Amino acid sequence: MIRPAVIARLAWRESRASRRRLILFASAISVGVAALVAIASFTKNLETSVRRQARELLGGDLVLGSQRPFPAPVASLIDSLERSGHAVARQMRTQSMAYVRGTEGIRLVELRAVNARFPLYGRVLTAPAGQWARLASERVAIVDTALLVALGANIGDTLEIGGRGFPIAAVAVEIPGRVSGMEGFGAQVFIPLRDFGGTGLVTFGSRVQHTAFVQLPDERTSRRVVYGHRGMLERERVHSETAADFQSEVTDALRNLSSFLQFVGLIALLLGGIGVASGVAAFVAGKLDTIAVLRCLGATRPFVFATYLAQAGALGLVGSGAGVLLGVGVQAALPRVLKGVLPLDVRVAIEPAALLEGLGIGLAVALLFALRPLLEVRLVSPLQALRRAYEAEDTGPRRGDPWRVAAFGALAIGVFLIAMGRAQEPRVGVGFAVAIALSVGTLTLAARLAVWLARRLSRPGGVSARWPYVLRQGLANLHRPRNQTRTVITALGFGVTVLATLYLVQANLLKQVSLATLNAGGRANVVFIDVQPDQAAGAEALIREAGLPVIQTVPIVPMRIATVRGVSADSIGHIPLPQRPAPWTMRREFRSTYRDSGTASERLVQGAWWSRRTLPSGPPWPVALEREVADELTVGLGDSITWNVQGVMVPTRVAAIREVDWARFEPNFFAVFASAALEHAPHSMVLLTRADDSGTRARLQRAVSQRYSNVTSYDVALLQRMVERIFSRVALAIRFMAALSLATGALVLLGAVAAGRLQRIREGALLKTLGATRRQLTRILLAEYLALGLLAGLVGTGLSVAGGWAMCHYVFELEYAVPLAPLAAVVAATSVLVGLVGMLASREVFRRTAVEVLRDV
Amino acid sequence: MLTARKLTKVYQSGGRPLTVLKEVSLEVEPGGFLAVIGPSGCGKTTLLGLLAGLDVPTSGSVEIDGRDLGVLTEDARARLRGEKVGFVFQTFQLIATLTAQENVQVPLELQGHGGTGARGHGEESPADRARELLERVGLRGREHHYPAQLSGGEQQRVAIARAFANRPRILFADEPTGNLDHANGGMVISLLEELNRESGTTLVLVTHDPALACRARRTIRLLDGAVVDDTGRAA
Secondary structure, three states, rough: OOHHHHHHHHHHHHEEEEEHHHHHHHHHHHHHHHHHHHHHHHHHHHHHHHHHHHHHHHOOOOOEOOOOOOHHHHHHHHHHHHHHHOOOOEEEEEEEEEOOOOOOOEEEEEEEOOOOOOOOOOOOOOOOOOOOHHHOOOOEEEEEHHHHHHHHHOOOOOEEOOEEEEEEEEEEEEOOOOOOOOOOOOOEEEEEEHHHHHHHHOOOOOOEEEEEEOOHHHHHHHHHHHHHHHHHHHOOOOEEEEEHHHHHHHHHHHHHHHHHHHHHHHHHHHHHHHHHHHHHHHHHHHHHHHHHHHOOOOOOOOHHHHHHHHHHHHHHHHHHHHHHHHHHHHHHHHHHHHOOOOOOOOOOOOOHHHHHHHHHHHHHHHHHHHHHHHHHHHOOOOHHOOOHHHHHHHEEEOOOHHHHHHHHHHHHHHHHHHHHHHHHOOHHHHHHHHHHHHHHHHHHHHHHHHHHHHHHOOOOOOHHHHHHHHHHHHHHHOOOEEEEHHHHHHOOOOOOOOHHHHHHHHHHHHHHHHHHHHHHHHOOOEEEEOOOHHHHHHHHHHHHHHHOEEEEEEEEEEEEEEEEOOHHHHHHHHHHHHHOOOOHHHHHHHEEEEEEOOOOEEEEEOOOOOOOOOOOOOOOEEHHHHHHHHHHHHOOOOOOOEEOOOOOHHHHHEEEEEEEEOOOOOOOOOEEEOOHHHHOOOEEEEEEEEEOOOHHHHHHHHHHHHOOOOOOOEEEHHHHHHHHHHHHHHHHHHHHHHHHHHHHHHOOOOOOHHHOOHHHHHHHHHHHHOOOOOHHHHHHHHHHHHHHHHHHHHHHHHHHHHHHHHHOOOOOOHOOOOOHHHHHHHHHHHHHHHHHHHHOOOOOHHOOOOOOHHHHH | OOOEEEEEEEEEOOOEEEEEEEHHHEEOOOOEEEEEEEOOOOOOHHHHHHHHOOOOOOOOEEEEOEHHHHHHHHHHHHHHHHEEEEEEEOOOOOOOOOHHHHHHHHHHHHOOOOOOOOOOOOOOHHHHHHHHHHHOOOOOOOOOOOHHHHOOOHHHHHHHHHHHHOOOOEEEEOOOOOOHHHHHHHHHHHHHHHHHHHHHEEEEEEOOOHHHHHOOOEEEEEOOOOOEEEEEOOO
């Protein structure tokens, strides 16, 4: 039995000449470990912060919300809580237009009318300071800074909202529970609750969210209130949430996001592992003589194997250790990077469990990947010390070697276990493992294909035969013996794939809402909503006076579902599952319209529109449902649905199923009724028009708003800005991971260059001997690295085209187009990047003199 | 053709200067055949490196075909080698990623001659030249084999073909038979001699094999970096 100390000592001494190179291989896993550690630690920090600040984020210990004024039983519940000494903050929230007299602009705002107790937890900071309290006693407004800028207004100006003026008292600098950039359509404006009624914003069909924030002593009390009144709250369609509900919801969402990001980090780590494997393989190949000598001197196979395994373990520890440190650094930097995105203060704390986990996973990955190339050392015969060529042919990998099979099995099982450990539940873990296998497999396959292509090109008599020598030599270098081309392409290709997929999805999403698309073909680009029937003629007149067309006038009728196939909404729970409608369809307020034919943004997939001939003279009336909502309702052609239209029951029969293009800037509907069914129901109108110039749009919006203060309008540009904003927030995290993956790729590249260092120096010296100038050497190396980058870029963007298609097709249901120029730029940039890194790493080739070829270094 | 005057080379070894070559002077006439012999570590390879301009002497000078290597930059020396110098190494030193024919083409292509295209002025293309040389060294039909697919003797013959590809004025051979068995070694030496005779190329051979050195027209014996014996005259 060999003592471990002996192995360790020899492993340490034997590594003397190659420590720098070994550290470079190890660094390939550092980035992946850093990503895992940073994400896991920061998620834990976030969870702690959410736990501490849940009440502040939610706004109370218990929050009740309703789309209509609280019905009597709920109102009296709130009143009784308040009477028994619990503070209650109230809020009414809606969208409205706001402008300042004497200026030109107008903006859609998120209006929040609050009582004096708001906010129950935390404080609203204002500038100038201390102005929040004025809301309790004066008719003033406190607004977002962005609104002042947009309207060109100042503190002290009077903001016109609805029919009333509110002097602007201050801007809100910090609002508890608010995620900046996620506030939806407009800037926030706070006004006193008691002045909300005076604005005239509450008209038929307008959407106002009523909220009560209740302060309760503890979670138990909150739960008692909710459970004690659950039936009543459900019946009255009042939404309730306790601080603990909120916390677990947020925590779940965080964990999901975190495990997705860790999944990307894990792939980066595994690609680093592949880098380690190929580095170790090259390292071992350079050690054959040493190993043969060791064997001559009496070292057994297990001893030699253990020595090099010890080196690999040390390498893994160093790499993971560096990764852990880097991860802690990233974790500490994250709150600053995410400032303004996070709604809460995150206290960064070291999470020992996450650090140990990162260290362990890094070490495991390094060992698992090093195992297979290390097995080669067992096959080295002592005879090789005498004559290398003698046995050299026998040292190649042997198929069916049980040790190799075992090493591969250990790798597969290890990766599977790591994936399982990262996931929240086993099902997701299995999914991760499969997805990892697919991603890495696809990348490897694509890399093989690229190398095959390079080889075809540079084969004697191939296409490249007519190319300049330096180019051919560079290309040939890609498949030199023991090349690491596939490894580098795989690792770099992954980073490029993530980055380019993100770009493609973003480009396709934004194209949908880009001004060019939305403005195309005379489509509407301004929408007026909540227009009351008696205001419609006047509003249309204002549009025409501005010289603009009224493209569409659409009636909107709010309603709920009363029965489906004769079963009432309250008792759908009794319907067996496959036929049971989704619960949300029963809770939802549908905003439907009536007309007797289709529009450009929809197409019939089943049934037919009704005509005067087919229309029945009385109920049940025909209704045309959107395909997905019909699926959710589990209804098909001929099924009956009864709608509750402001207390009047309207029986219908499904006559048609429509496919709707929701991405259009036009009102679209889940349910379209026959005109005869709803003509006399209470409704509001939506008017659509189009103006090419944004100034004209703003003037029209302001004119309509001044005459009809309850009417809200949307400019297409607003929608575009909002989508861009939301996307950029989401993209931040993914872009971060893409950058990490690219960094792994670059490190694998550096490792690969280091692994082939001796061979390159020897080859460079040989070429110099044969008369090559530095310039020619430079060109050969440049050709090699540019080609390598080109292949990695092609593999990455190629896979991203497929990935982007899958995302757009299955997730976003968008039309998919591939913008070629930016992708070509990505390929070119990858190529240049690899060229630069490769040349920088190859400086030694130029430094060494030609004489070394004689010495056979 | 080749003139060396008082070549001295000093290496720093462990902080102490180590003189591996002491004031070696020699002259080889065009078409001559010089063998440098001596035990291992005597400075043979260092001398060869200096004569071929692969390294620069600590003092002294080397002239090839009348050009003083001392005043040339590294790149200019490389170009001179490309034009006038050929090499054969003990370990063959073929480029593993290139086929036999491509290896032979390298010196020509480094000079800027096209791949398979014609060289103009009615000259043959590098590919034709390479095929011709490979045929000359008995490797017809092996043009598209990679070095790994060739035996040691065959690899060395490819190396010889490569050495003659640019019609060098002078050829340096460093233990060209050191890694070959007797039969292959003899064949390689005969080839070198034939090509030396046919094309009038000056041959400088480094070896520790006295039998091989006997075939040269002149022999220099090195010991501890100094010339201890010189047959002194062309045969």
